[in-house]
Amino acid sequence: MTREDGKYISSRFIRRIKIGDNSELVYHSLRGNPMIIDSGAREILKIFSQPKSIDAFLGEYELDIESMEVLKQLINDGFLVHSSEDVREYFFEDVSNKITDAIKGKELRVLDLSVSELCNFGCKYCVHSRAIKLDRSRMGQTGFMTMEMAQTAVDAFLLHIDHNNIQEWDLHFGSAESLLNFEVIKWAIEYLQKNQRLPKSISLNSNLSLLTKKMAEFFRDNNFRVNTSIDGLSDVNDLVRIYKDGHKTSIDIIKGMNLLKEIGYQINSVGITLCDENFEKVDTEIISWLKDWSISNALFDIDFVNMVGLDPEKAADKMVRLEERCRQEGILAEGFWKTPYKNIRDSGISGASRFCSSLMGNNLLVTPSGNLYICSYSSTPVGHISDFPNCLGKGPFRKILLNSSVANFSECRDCELEGHCLGGCLLTREGGKTQNQKVAQMCAFYRATTKKLLKLDAKK
Numbered sequence: 466m467t468r469e470d471g472k473y474i475s476s477r478f479i480r481r482i483k484i485g486d487n488s489e490l491v492y493h494s495l496r497g498n499p500m501i502i503d504s505g506a507r508e509i510l511k512i513f514s515q516p517k518s519i520d521a522f523l524g525e526y527e528l529d530i531e532s533m534e535v536l537k538q539l540i541n542d543g544f545l546v547h548s549s550e551d552v553r554e555y556f557f558e559d560v561s562n563k564i565t566d567a568i569k570g571k572e573l574r575v576l577d578l579s580v581s582e583l584c585n586f587g588c589k590y591c592v593h594s595r596a597i598k599l600d601r602s603r604m605g606q607t608g609f610m611t612m613e614m615a616q617t618a619v620d621a622f623l624l625h626i627d628h629n630n631i632q633e634w635d636l637h638f639g640s641a642e643s644l645l646n647f648e649v650i651k652w653a654i655e656y657l658q659k660n661q662r663l664p665k666s667i668s669l670n671s672n673l674s675l676l677t678k679k680m681a682e683f684f685r686d687n688n689f690r691v692n693t694s695i696d697g698l699s700d701v702n703d704l705v706r707i708y709k710d711g712h713k714t715s716i717d718i719i720k721g722m723n724l725l726k727e728i729g730y731q732i733n734s735v736g737i738t739l740c741d742e743n744f745e746k747v748d749t750e751i752i753s754w755l756k757d758w759s760i761s762n763a764l765f766d767i768d769f770v771n772m773v774g775l776d777p778e779k780a781a782d783k784m785v786r787l788e789e790r791c792r793q794e795g796i797l798a799e800g801f802w803k804t805p806y807k808n809i810r811d812s813g814i815s816g817a818s819r820f821c822s823s824l825m826g827n828n829l830l831v832t833p834s835g836n837l838y839i840c841s842y843s844s845t846p847v848g849h850i851s852d853f854p855n856c857l858g859k860g861p862f863r864k865i866l867l868n869s870s871v872a873n874f875s876e877c878r879d880c881e882l883e884g885h886c887l888g889g890c891l892l893t894r895e896g897g898k899t900q901n902q903k904v905a906q907m908c909a910f911y912r913a914t915t916k917k918l919l920k921l922d923a924k925k
Contacts, residue, residue: 472516472548479510479544480881482916484923491544492919495556495884497812498542501923506535509545516548556884563819564866567826570857574631575822576622576664577830577841578615579640580649583608586642586672587709590740590768592842592892593641599844599896605833609646614850615653618831621853623662628854639670640832640841647680654687666690668733672706673721674714678728685730692764693718694736697747698754704742722758734762734799741773744780749790756794763791766800767910770892772903781913785921801890805911806918808885820887824869829853839865844895865891876908886911 478494484501492499502510509532512522519536528536539545546552566572582597582604597603605614626634636657638650650669657663668690684691696702699715706714722732735755739747744767755763765787767773767780784802791798804820819825823840830838835850839862847865848856856862871877871888880886886908893907894900 472518473513473540473545474516474548475510475513476544476546476552478552478883482919482923484920490919490923492809492812493543493884494879494881495552496543497809497885498544499809499812499919499922500538500542502535505532506539509536509539513545560870560887563825564870567866568858568863570625570826570854571629572826573625573629573829573857574633575635575637575828576618577637577639577828578610578618578649578653579603579830579832579841580610580615580638580643580646580653581608581641582833583645584641584672585645585674585708586714587707587711589705589707589742590738590771592770595770595896596842596844600846602834602846603832603836603838603844605835608641608833610649610831610833612649612652614831614833614835615649616656617835618850619653619656621850622829625854633665635666635668636664637668637670637841639668640830642672642675643669644671644673644675644680647675651683654683668692671721672714672718673725674717676721676724678724681724681728681730685725685728690733691725691730692734692736693722693732694738694764695719696738697743697751701743701746704746705738705740732758732760734764735760736764736766738766738768739775739780739783740768740771741775744773744775744783747783749787752787752790752794752796755796761795762797762799764799766802769801769890769907770903772906775906775910777906777909777913780910781917784914785917788918789921802910802914803918805882805885806915808887809882809915809919810922812885819869820889820891824866824887824891826866837862840891842892845891869894876904880908880912882912882915885915 476493478496480492480494482490484490488501488503489507490499490501543552584593643650654667667687669684670692673693694706695715695718696706702715702718703713708714725732737747737751765784767775788798801821822828826839828839830841831850832838836846837848837850837853837856838845839847845861845865847862848860869888869891871883874888877883877886877888889904889907889911893904
């Protein structure tokens with residue numbers, strides 16, 4: 466213990482979740498550190514509701530060895546703090562330091578090539594089509610990345626990681642439907658092989674409807690992590706994930722998955738998005754389907770950009786049911802909805818985390834036009850590849866990372882997830898004041914899901 470000559474007080478950032486008759490889970494809304502406490506620990510926190518020195522406390526109460534350890538942990542984890550300590554100041558100092566490094570490009574280690582800004586699907590909730598409507602400059606002349614632009618992007622990024630002594634980096638192909646421009650994907654990998662500069666991992670997002678055996682073998686032979694999406698069982702998926710002419714897509718998605726399976730390759734993950742039209746119809750049967758396909762990673766989310774008519778509590782209940790079933794089947798369920806919970810669960814980070822890797826300055830998307838974005842589906846350009854990496858420490862790149870800090874969102878102050886949601890998803894906030902209602906809806910959803918997930922963990 467430290468500062469025993471000073472006075473301690475129970476932190477005002479303690480948040481409580483009742484999990485039984487005699488115990489509750491507490492966590493720090495800035496620092497995390499979840500722990501289950503009993504009536505004895507609750508009594509200690511109650512005693513320190515007014516400033517009191519450790520010496521005075523020990524003079525009044527006789528503690529056994531176990532209770533002394535609890536007292537030490539309450540201090541170490543920030544539940545009891547020095548009465549003069551400004552915890553929020555320390556928290557924002559951590560956040561500021563992280564942003565400073567990100568602005569300099571020190572955290573940038575993922576190159577995302579948008580080889581295609583076009584898609585053959587017309588999904589009803591498409592987040593990419595929204596980005597195009599807000600910013601058509603992503604497209605370039607044709608909507609497809611040229612080999613010359615791909616080389617410019619790769620060369621510039623390799624110079625960046627060399628300059629920053631970054632030993633490992635990742636490469637992703639995505640945005641809209643990447644297989645519409647397979648030749649540039651193939652060329653980029655062969656170019657990197659020729660120069661002996663292959664990344665640690667290569668991933669690709671595709672609806673798989675255009676997959677051929679030649680493509681599948683190329684992905685297998687080059688160890689691609691192939692990700693796809695299907696929004697429920699076939700009849701449910703076909704309500705929202707459709708072709709531009711309205712035709713169903715599930716048969717072609719599954720055909721692509723079967724093609725990979727036939728050549729002995731496995732899908733890396735499957736995304737399932739829930740919106741108004743399929744929310745009631747997606748249930749735990751999709752988990753059994755994933756299990757039958759030996760898919761060990763699933764990405765669940767509700768539509769985090771467009772306003773949906775879902776009650777946050779009801780939506781949270783469903784997501785946690787899906788999570789519980791995934792755990793039973795040995796499937797890792799991911800998604801933005803779990804971010805605040807994961808930041809609490811994996812805490813000790815003390816504010817050095819952000820809502821996603823993009824807002825931590827990890828990612829750089831290059832579109833066919835050469836525009837740069839920190840997220841695959843953002844409509845806010847942060848520079849151009851011709852000015853990379855000079856554009857990192859100034860202008861839009863710097864501005865977007867600074868402006869996305871939780872310190873700039875008055876509505877986040879004293880929220881129970883303040884240091885773990887950290888302002889939420891950039892895409893939810895893009896689009897101006899018209900998105901305010903959606904931001905509020907997602908805030909309520911994150912609060913509900915986080916509490917339910919923490920309770921689920923505590924009961925286990």
